[in-house]
Amino acid sequence: MRVNVNNPVLVKEVKLRFRSLKSFTGILFYLIAMSIFVFGFIFLTTSFSGTGFFKPDQSFILFGLLTYIQLGLILFITPGLTAGTISTEREKQTLNMLLTTSQSSMQIILGKLSSSIAFLLLMLVAGLPIYSLVFLFGGISPSQLGLIFLFFLLTMITVGSIGVMFSTITRKTIVAMIATYGTMIFLSIVTAFFFMITVQVNMMGTGAIQSPSPIAHFWASINPGILIFTLLNPTTEEFVTELTQIDFPVWAGFTIFYVVLAATAITISIKKLRVNMNRPK
Numbered sequence: 391m392r393v394n395v396n397n398p399v400l401v402k403e404v405k406l407r408f409r410s411l412k413s414f415t416g417i418l419f420y421l422i423a424m425s426i427f428v429f430g431f432i433f434l435t436t437s438f439s440g441t442g443f444f445k446p447d448q449s450f451i452l453f454g455l456l457t458y459i460q461l462g463l464i465l466f467i468t469p470g471l472t473a474g475t476i477s478t479e480r481e482k483q484t485l486n487m488l489l490t491t492s493q494s495s496m497q498i499i500l501g502k503l504s505s506s507i508a509f510l511l512l513m514l515v516a517g518l519p520i521y522s523l524v525f526l527f528g529g530i531s532p533s534q535l536g537l538i539f540l541f542f543l544l545t546m547i548t549v550g551s552i553g554v555m556f557s558t559i560t561r562k563t564i565v566a567m568i569a570t571y572g573t574m575i576f577l578s579i580v581t582a583f584f585f586m587i588t589v590q591v592n593m594m595g596t597g598a599i600q601s602p603s604p605i606a607h608f609w610a611s612i613n614p615g616i617l618i619f620t621l622l623n624p625t626t627e628e629f630v631t632e633l634t635q636i637d638f639p640v641w642a643g644f645t646i647f648y649v650v651l652a653a654t655a656i657t658i659s660i661k662k663l664r665v666n667m668n669r670p671k
Contacts, residue, residue, distance in 0.1 A: 399493055399501030407509050417516055424459070424520050428452065453524045454622050457538055460514065461618055464546055465578055468510060469570035472553030474563040475502040476663070481563060495663040499656060503547075503554050510546050514539065538621055541644070545614055548648040549574060551655035558659040578614055585609035585616070589633050607636035611643030 407413055435448050476499075479485040488498060524530050552573050556566040588606035610616050610630050620626045620640045631637055 397493075397497050397501045397504075398491075399488075399498050400504050401501075403501055403505030404508060407505055408512075413509065417513055420463075420513060421516060421520070424456070424517055427459070428456070428520055428523060431455070449524050450530060450622075453521075453530045453535075456521060456524070457618055457622065458615070460517070460542065461545070461614060463513070464510065464542060465549065465574045465614070467513075468506070468546055468549040469553045469567060469574060471506040471509065472503065472550040473557050473567040473570040475506065475554055476557040476659075477560060477563040477566050478557075480561060489664060495660045499554060499558070499659045499663060503550050503656070506550050506553075507546055510550075511543070514542060534621065538618065541614075541617060541621070541641070544645065544648050544652075548652040548655075551652040551659070555655040555659045558662050577612060581609045581613040582615060585613065602635035604634070604636055607634040607638065608643065610634065611638075611640050612647045614644070617641060617644045 431452050476485065479488060493501075521535060525532070549570075553566070553570040556569040556573075557563070560566045560569065585606055588603060588609060592601070592603045592606060607630070616626075616630070617640055620630065627640060630640060
């Protein structure tokens with residue numbers, strides 16, 4: 391059987407998204423805001439120091455702030471781009487026509503997801519010249535930037551997969567967006583709260599951890615904010631290990647969990663896309 395590697399859904403979605411003036415206007419304002427932030431930070435730092443120099447440690451602080459801004463961008467924009475991919479087609483009553491084409495469920499789901507990820511990648515790549523300003527002042531290695539961008543990519547794919555999954559299994563776009571944003575709040579905020587609570591419970595009574603706490607390490611491993619902090623400052627990894635008594639890299643736990651989560655979400659989306667078509671009338 392011949393396998394068709396061409397994905398018309400992806401081609402159509404990319405053309406529609408990248409030919410839209412609204413998309414590139416959003417990127418323009420994003421770059422303007424990032425530039426104002428970077429140059430404003432440099433100006434204020436050199437003005438308050440009174441020396442007129444921008445030191446490597448200040449450059450590292452700027453890099454950290456930019457990294458967390460990018461992370462917030464991913465967690466905020468990705469659900470908006472993916473949570474309506476299938477449910478919007480259903481609301482416009484065009485999903486049935488799409489399902490009657492020769493495209494498989496996998497091609498439809500992956501095409502919708504890939505177009506959204508491609509747009510987010512464009513935003514990250516467009517911001518690289520702003521990141522390059524940090525390298526002029528030292529304190530940051532290119533390998534560190536590359537590693538952080540790899541985890542950004544993994545986070546985008548996972549969040550996008552969750553958005554497509556909720557868009558497939560729900561009938562309303564607003565419900566899918568609420569569910570996706572709720573999941574992001576859980577992964578980014580609630581997990582950090584659970585981590586602190588679990589550590590405190592484990593330390594109650596003696597003021598020191600007596601036994602390993604795999605649950606606390608799990609909450610730390612699936613939190614993107616804690617992961618980025620460990621990549622920016624390796625001593626944070628040692629601090630998490632000391633609190634949980636689990637000597638397992640946070641980045642490894644993050645990778646395993648998010649890969650499994652993304653694969654599960656994509657599988658559910660593919661299985662549920664045509665579920666109504668198999669029901670007897």
